[in-house]
Amino acid sequence: MSSGDPATDLQSTNVAGVEMEVRPSLLGEDAGKGLFVLQAVPAGQVLCEYRGKLLCTAEAMRLEDKSYLMRVGPQEYIDAREDIEVLARFINDCRNPAVHNVRFEKRPGEGRALVVAARPIRAGEELFVDYGKWYWASLRPNRISVKQAAEILKALEEIEPQADEQE
Numbered sequence: 001m002s003s004g005d006p007a008t009d010l011q012s013t014n015v016a017g018v019e020m021e022v023r024p025s026l027l028g029e030d031a032g033k034g035l036f037v038l039q040a041v042p043a044g045q046v047l048c049e050y051r052g053k054l055l056c057t058a059e060a061m062r063l064e065d066k067s068y069l070m071r072v073g074p075q076e077y078i079d080a081r082e083d084i085e086v087l088a089r090f091i092n093d094c095r096n097p098a099v100h101n102v103r104f105e106k107r108p109g110e111g112r113a114l115v116v117a118a119r120p121i122r123a124g125e126e127l128f129v130d131y132g133k134w135y136w137a138s139l140r141p142n143r144i145s146v147k148q149a150a151e152i153l154k155a156l157e158e159i160e161p162q163a164d165e166q167e
C-alpha cells in the first residue's frame with residue numbers, strides 16, 4: 001500500500017538481492033531519512049549503487065544544493081538529488097569511524113559508485129558511510145550517540161570473531 005511519500009514507498013525494495021528500507025534516521029529528525037538493511041550482510045557484499053545525473057566540475061560547482069553530490073573522478077560528478085529511487089542516496093554519515101559500515105567504491109568512467117559492506121552488518125542496522133571531511137566543512141553533522149554506538153559495537157563482537165579466536 002502506498003504511504004503517499006515516494007521515499008517511504010521504497011521500503012523493502014530489493015536491490016542486488018539485499019532487502020533494504022528507507023526510514024527516519026537514527027541520527028535524529030534533522031538528518032532526515034536513512035537506509036537500513038533488513039537482513040545480515042557479510043563484509044564485501046555489494047548492496048546497491050550510487051547513481052544520478054552526471055555533471056562536469058563546472059556544473060557541479062554551480063549547484064546550489066550539493067547535498068547529494070559525489071565526485072567520482074576528474075570532471076565526473078554524480079548528483080542524486082532528484083533520483084529518489086536510488087537507495088544509496090539515503091545513506092547518512094554518523095561521523096564515527098568505528099560505526100561506519102559501508103564504503104563507496106567509485107567507478108570513474110562508469111558514472112556510478114558501488115555501496116560495499118565494510119564489515120559484517122547485522123539485520124536492522126542503519127547504513128553509514130564516511131562522506132569525508134570536505135563534505136562537512138561548512139555543515140554541522142549530528143554524531144551517532146555514544147549509547148547507540150556502544151550497542152552496535154557490542155552486537156558486532158558477537159558476530160565478528162576476535163583475531164585471537166581465529167587461530
Ligand SMILES: C[S@@+](CC[C@H](N)C(=O)[O-])C[C@H]1O[C@@H](n2cnc3c(N)ncnc32)[C@H](O)[C@@H]1O
Nearest residue numbers: 031032033067068089090091092093094141142
Ligand atoms: C546524501 S543525503 C543522505 C539522505 C538524507 N538523510 C535524506 O533524507 O535524503 C545527505 C544529507 O543527509 C543529512 N545527513 C547525513 N548525515 C548526517 C549527520 N551526521 N547529521 C545531520 N545530517 C546528516 C544532511 O542533510 C546531508 O546533507
